[in-house]
Amino acid sequence: MKDSCCEIDDNACCDSKVSEDTAICKECGSKWKPVNRITLKSLVKEPTLEAIGNPDGFYFCETPDCGVVYFNNEQQVYLHKDDVKARVGIKETENPVPVCYCFGWTQEKIFEQIKQSGFSTAVREIGAKVKAGECTCDIKNPSGRCCIGNVNKVVKRGKELYRVS
Ligand SMILES: [Zn+2]
Incomplete structure (x- = not known):
């Protein structure tokens, strides 16, 4: 049994030494965190995956307006939205914008709840499902990580949008 994906410390993935440049997306210039091979193998389209060969050492670019999703500077491979099976919520502006991949929460669903009742149960x-060990973020979420941080941000945005505090 593996630990819940949400209990992984943000720095736990980075204990192997990486040079600064390895983690920088050359298309937007930002530094990002690594993704596990299982995430790549689950979410990259098969022909692309076959072309890559080695799914190790990739990073996930989270810049909203950068078209890159995964990159590997050592292999000099850059994968874009077209190479990925799932819609990458943080890079989408049109519905549906997925927020939680394990349990099907989208930005619209959260915004709609806030619009209707002033709050979201997301x-x-x-959280309850995560505690029950039901999440599989490593194979469903393009970031390979728990969505809760992002869900909180979307809830906050929704509340600003509908002016509820
Ligand atoms: Zn980028």
Whole structure:
């Protein structure tokens, strides 16, 4: 049994030494975190995956307006939205914008709840399922990590949008 994906410390993935440049997306110039091979193998389209050969040492670019999703500077491979099976929520502006991949929460669903009732049950519901060990972020979420941080941001944005505090 593996630990819940949400209990992984943000720095736990980075204990192997990486040079600064390895983690920098050359298309947007930002530094990002590594993704596990299991995430790549689950979410990259098969022909692309076959062309890559080695799914190790990739990073996930989170810049909203950067078209890169995964990159590997050592192999000099850059994968874009077209290479990935799932919609990458943080890079989408049109519906549906997925937020939680394990339990199907989208930005619209969260915004709609806030519009209707002034609050969203997303964090509570996702949190409960995570605690029950039902999440599989490593194979469903393009970031390979737990969505809760992102869900919180979307809830905050929704509340600003509909002016509820
Ligand atoms: Zn980028």
